[in-house]
Amino acid sequence: MTEAYIRTDISDLPDARGYFGEFGGRFVPETIMPALDELEAAYAAAIDDPEFHAELRHLQRTYTGRPTPVSHARRLSETLGGAQIYLKREDLAHTGAHKINNALGQGLLAKRMGKRRIIAETGAGQHGVGTATAMALLGLECHVYMGTVDIKRQQPNVFRMRLLGAQVIPVESGSRTLKDAINEAMRDWVTNVRNTFYLLGSALGPHPYPMMVRDFQSIIGIEARQQIQQLAGQLPDVCVACVGGGSNAIGMFHAFRHDEGTELIGVEAGGHGIASQQHAARFADLAISRPGILHGTRSYVMQDADGQIMETHSVSAGLDYPSVGPEHAHLRQLERAYYTLATDDEALEAFQMLSKLEGIIPALESAHAVAEAIKRAPTMPRDSVLLVNLSGRGDKDLDTVIGILGG
Amino acid sequence: MTRKLQGRAALDAMFARAQAENRAAFLPYFPVGYPTHDESLTAIAAMAAAGADGFEIGIPFSDPIADGPTIQAATQVALETGSTVRTCLDAVRALRGRGINQPMLLMGYANPLVAYGTDRFVRDAYAAGADGLIVPDLPPEEAHYFAESCAREGLALVFMLAPTSNDTRIDLVAEKSSGFIYVVSLTGITGARADLPADLHDFIARLRARTDMPLVLGFGISSPEHAAQVSQLTDGFIVGSALVRAGGEGVEAVQELAASMVAAIQA
Numbered sequence: 001m002t003e004a005y006i007r008t009d010i011s012d013l014p015d016a017r018g019y020f021g022e023f024g025g026r027f028v029p030e031t032i033m034p035a036l037d038e039l040e041a042a043y044a045a046a047i048d049d050p051e052f053h054a055e056l057r058h059l060q061r062t063y064t065g066r067p068t069p070v071s072h073a074r075r076l077s078e079t080l081g082g083a084q085i086y087l088k089r090e091d092l093a094h095t096g097a098h099k100i101n102n103a104l105g106q107g108l109l110a111k112r113m114g115k116r117r118i119i120a121e122t123g124a125g126q127h128g129v130g131t132a133t134a135m136a137l138l139g140l141e142c143h144v145y146m147g148t149v150d151i152k153r154q155q156p157n158v159f160r161m162r163l164l165g166a167q168v169i170p171v172e173s174g175s176r177t178l179k180d181a182i183n184e185a186m187r188d189w190v191t192n193v194r195n196t197f198y199l200l201g202s203a204l205g206p207h208p209y210p211m212m213v214r215d216f217q218s219i220i221g222i223e224a225r226q227q228i229q230q231l232a233g234q235l236p237d238v239c240v241a242c243v244g245g246g247s248n249a250i251g252m253f254h255a256f257r258h259d260e261g262t263e264l265i266g267v268e269a270g271g272h273g274i275a276s277q278q279h280a281a282r283f284a285d286l287a288i289s290r291p292g293i294l295h296g297t298r299s300y301v302m303q304d305a306d307g308q309i310m311e312t313h314s315v316s317a318g319l320d321y322p323s324v325g326p327e328h329a330h331l332r333q334l335e336r337a338y339y340t341l342a343t344d345d346e347a348l349e350a351f352q353m354l355s356k357l358e359g360i361i362p363a364l365e366s367a368h369a370v371a372e373a374i375k376r377a378p379t380m381p382r383d384s385v386l387l388v389n390l391s392g393r394g395d396k397d398l399d400t401v402i403g404i405l406g407g
Numbered sequence: 408m409t410r411k412l413q414g415r416a417a418l419d420a421m422f423a424r425a426q427a428e429n430r431a432a433f434l435p436y437f438p439v440g441y442p443t444h445d446e447s448l449t450a451i452a453a454m455a456a457a458g459a460d461g462f463e464i465g466i467p468f469s470d471p472i473a474d475g476p477t478i479q480a481a482t483q484v485a486l487e488t489g490s491t492v493r494t495c496l497d498a499v500r501a502l503r504g505r506g507i508n509q510p511m512l513l514m515g516y517a518n519p520l521v522a523y524g525t526d527r528f529v530r531d532a533y534a535a536g537a538d539g540l541i542v543p544d545l546p547p548e549e550a551h552y553f554a555e556s557c558a559r560e561g562l563a564l565v566f567m568l569a570p571t572s573n574d575t576r577i578d579l580v581a582e583k584s585s586g587f588i589y590v591v592s593l594t595g596i597t598g599a600r601a602d603l604p605a606d607l608h609d610f611i612a613r614l615r616a617r618t619d620m621p622l623v624l625g626f627g628i629s630s631p632e633h634a635a636q637v638s639q640l641t642d643g644f645i646v647g648s649a650l651v652r653a654g655g656e657g658v659e660a661v662q663e664l665a666a667s668m669v670a671a672i673q674a
Contacts, residue, residue, distance in 0.1 A: 017548065027517055027544045029473045031569035031594055034576060173479060179470065186472045191595040193571060293517045293544070294470065306491040307522025308469040 012257075013330070018207020021333060023326035026206040028186075028296045035193045040208045042113045047215070052108065059104050063137065064094045066219065070227040070387070075357040076374075083380035085373050086232060087360070087390040088224040090248065097363065097392030098220060098248045099130035099201060105216030107134040110197035117192065120199045121145045121185040123178030123244070124318030124365065125157025126392055127201030132166035142166040145184045147176035150317045157396050175311040178244075178321050182295050202245025203325035206296030210326050217251025220389060225255045228387055236387035238263045238376065242368040243339065244280070244318050246325035248391035253337060263338065265376075266328060267368045269314030270341035278313035282324045283332055283339040291329070299326040315344035315400065316364035318392075342371035348404065350374055351394060363392035364400065410508050410536070414561035417510045417538045418586040421460050422621045422642050430672040431638040433458075434623065435665060436514065436647035438465030439498040440490025441481040441654055448498055448505075450654050453662035455507045458669035463541065463645060466495045466515025473543045475598030477648040481655070492523045496535045503536035512539035512565065512586075521552065529556035539563030539586045547583035557585070565589050570610050574617065581618035587643065590614065592626045599629035599648045603636060611640055631671035638672040 013020045026036060046052040060066040069092065073085040090098040103120075110118055118140050122128030128144040135142035144161055148170045151158050161168050174180035182205075189198045203213040228236055239256055241249035243266035256262045271279030282289045282300040292301035294309060302310040302322040314320040331337035342350070347364055350371035355361045362370055366389070373388045380386065394401075412420055425432040435454050439447050451462060467482035467490045474482070482490075492515070499511055513532055520528050520542065532540065540553065540562055547566050557564040563586025568577060571594055580588060590611070593604045604610070604627070614622060624637050625645035637644045646668060653660035 025549055026546065027549055028546065029543050029569070029591075030546055030567040030576070030580070031473075031571050031591060033546050033548075034571045034573055174469065183470050183472050187475075187596050190473065193594055290522075292521055295472070296544070301518065303518065303522060305522070306493075307519030308486060309518070 013327070014207060014211050018211070020210070020327045020330035023291070023297070023299050023329040024207060024210060025298050026296060027293045027298065028206045029190055031190045032193050036206055036208070043109060043208055043212050046109055046112060052112070056105055056108055060219065064100050064104065065092065067223040067227070068092045070224055070231055072231060073358050076354065077377065079357060080374060080377040082377040082382060083237065083384040083386040084232065084382070085377055086228055086236070086385060086387045088220060088252065088387060090220060090389060090391045091360065091362065091366070091393035095126070095130050095133050096395065097126040097130065098217060098251065099127040100133060101219055101251070102201065102213050102216040102247060103127065103130035103134040103199060106199045106212070107138050107140065110140060110199065111138055113197065115195060115197035117141045117196045118199050119143045119145070119185050119188050119196055120201060121178065121181035122201065123150055123181065123320060124316065125150065125154040125161065125396060126318060128161050128166070128168070129157050129164070131199050131201070132161040132164035135166065136164045143169055143188070145169050145171050145181040145188070147171045147178065147181050149176040150178065150181070153400055154317055154396060155399065177317070179309065186295065202247040203250045203327060204245045204295060204297055204299070204323060210297065213247050214250045214254060214327060217247050218254045220248065220251040221253060221255030224252060224387060228385065232385045234385055235259050236262050237380065237384045238265060238386045240265045240267060240369045240372050240386065241389035242267045242319060242365050242391060243324060243328060244269070244321050244365065246328045248389050250325060250327055252389040253331065257336065264331070264336065265372060266337055266339040267372045268339060268341045269316060269319035269368060270343035270346070271313040273343055279341070280312035280314045280320050280322065281341040282322070284341050294323045297326050299323050299329045315347060315404070316368065316397070318363070318365040319368065340372060342368040346371040348401065351401065360390065361394035362390055363394050364397045366391045367394070413536070414533070414538050415563045415586050418461070418563055421510050422587070425460060425643065428673070431641050432460035432623070432643035433634065433668055433672060434461045434463055434643055434645045435459050435650050436463040436465055436645055437650060437654065438467055438478070438482050438485050439495040440467060440485030440488050441651065442484055443488050444490065444494055444498070446658065448501055449658050450661045451502060452505055452507060453658050454665040455509055457662050457666040459509060459665055460643070461510035461512070463512050463514045464495060464499060466492055466513060466519060468516040468519055471516060473596055475596040475648060477599065477652050478597050481651045492519050492528065496531050499532070499535040499537050510538040511536065512541050512563070513537050514541040514543070517542050517544050517552070525552050526556045529553060529560050529562055533560040533562050537562065539565055541565045541589060543567065547579050550583055567591055568614060570594050570606070577614060577617045581620055584620060587621040587623045588618065590622045590624045590641065592624050592628070595626065597626055597647055599652065600627040603627065603633055608640065631667040634668045635671040635674065
């Protein structure tokens with residue numbers, strides 16, 4: 001495997017002010033501005049330090065189980081009759097999702113910085129579990145904010161976090177989902193900033209988080225790019241990933257950013273469809289989504305005419321966020337990546353199809369990416385290659401799916 | 408009666424008057440639309456009558472990350488009763504129409520202002536009679552969104568300092584802020600507290616050593632006792648959550664608390 005386990009070339013965006021083109025930046029209360037400066041400096045020192053890379057690489061190999069494989073989805077490809085579909089198996093990473101990549105990276109950074117109290121937010125619970133796991137491993141104190149709506153629909157993950165020694169703090173404000181969990185985590189950080197590390201779970205928030213989370217997730221694309229060439233003998237024609245905040249997608253896309261022959265496609269949560277306005281498709285519904293500022297960064301934000309943040313809907317808790325990572329907004333503007341959506345129904349169908357044809361139960365989030373592959377593969381030649389980032393496994397979603405489809 | 412001064416000049420005059428009386432200026436915060444639009448205007452007018460020196464007129468936002476439970480709940484009610492950026496601008500105009508001449512600063516998170524249009528917002532705010540703007544999630548690094556239009560219209564653009572701010576940031580904020588510097592008294596979110604922070608004197612001394620800008624203290628100042636203490640320490644102070652909580656009981660409670668604050672700093 002390549003030795004570059006996280007980004008080492010620093011010529012890429014963001015710029016010094018944390019901007020990806022016109023998106024990104026640092027819109028936070030003064031109280032945490034010095035902490036962001038400190039974090040940025042500590043991160044810059046860490047990625048210059050071979051020991052930091054070595055420690056992260058060691059944990060990725062011996063704890064997370066990296067590299068995760070790429071699997072050829074033969075029966076799915078045959079059934080669809082088009083492109084050969086390959087799956088990057090982040091579902092096989094320890095804790096069952098890509099979130100552990102970032103949690104371990106930031107966890108090691110927190111330890112380097114001497115911060116022993118860690119806070120995090122979680123939507124689907126995967127980042128919460130990833131963080132609780134990494135903190136158990138590293139011996140750091142862990143508090144996870146989670147909306148009560150999400151607590152209800154992701155009970156197994158709540159239990160996992162508690163078992164791993166984390167304190168799960170229910171959030172009752174606003175829509176009681178991921179957005180509100182981030183609000184509460186930021187309020188905690190403003191209050192306890194001197195001794196607390198905020199382990200943000202997606203490629204969003206104030207600079208340097210979008211950059212740092214991307215870098216810690218870029219291992220997905222670095223591995224996949226090499227694996228797909230070994231397996232399929234070529235780079236993918238199309239690369240698909242689901243986009244909530246967008247960390248698994250940016251982690252996959254980053255390695256392919258200079259491969260002009262590879263089309264990058266992000267899949268947002270279409271919920272009940274655009275017409276219903278019950279979705280989280282920030283790039284698809286420009287009637288209610290436009291550039292704005294939420295949680296410290298400038299990106300596309302679902303908002304009403306007065307700039308109040310709108311409530312979103314998705315069957316998958318991990319995609320249910322009214323904004324999107326700023327680098328995705330930039331990639332879309334550059335037309336380097338394209339963004340589409342899958343509805344709840346399409347994701348549920350993909351969830352079942354992948355289970356039956358490949359013996360892989362995907363997370364409902366990842367099922368959105370599979371749904372796009374199901375739509376697109378038949379339109380592509382049989383010798384073309386479509387790579388899907390299977391960002392997580394679906395055990396956590398069984399209650400939700402049973403509730404919809406029946407036992 | 409029309410006002411002679413607006414914007415930064417009005418704030419300068421406010422500080423000069425308070426200083427002449429050997430006290431700090433008292434600036435209540437109150438969100439427009441809590442518990443209703445009309446009642447919020449009545450509350451602000453009552454505080455003006457009670458002798459407040461200026462106002463922070465709160466523009467509600469759905470996701471106020473720097474605010475504690477009291478202001479979160481009040482601004483949520485305000486949004487439910489139809490408060491928008493436009494109704495907040497209308498509120499300033501209406502208060503000026505009632506003859507309230509104290510300086511008024513609009514205070515709101517960035518997104519609703521960006522959605523309204525930053526240039527348009529600054530222009531309309533000045534036209535409505537506002538004197539300044541405070542955006543808690545807009546550090547000076549991102550000031551370019553508002554700085555040019557505020558300078559053009561003469562609206563003060565106030566930045567914040569916190570106990571965590573180092574010397575580099577103190578110098579930056581002192582350079583960029585206009586009208587005054589909003590000094591966050593503690594590392595935390597808004598909300599009433601029993602005591603002022605123990606290290607407050609040292610913190611203010613640290614700032615005074617680096618800037619001559621007027622310092623206005625906010626966060627946690629809840630009682631006439633607090634007011635009396637900070638009146639000898641800073642150029643102004645802001646009371647938010649305690650007055651908003653009183654607002655939930657009725658305009659009399661707001662007026663009573665404001666009057667007791669005024670009495671405490673004049674004693």
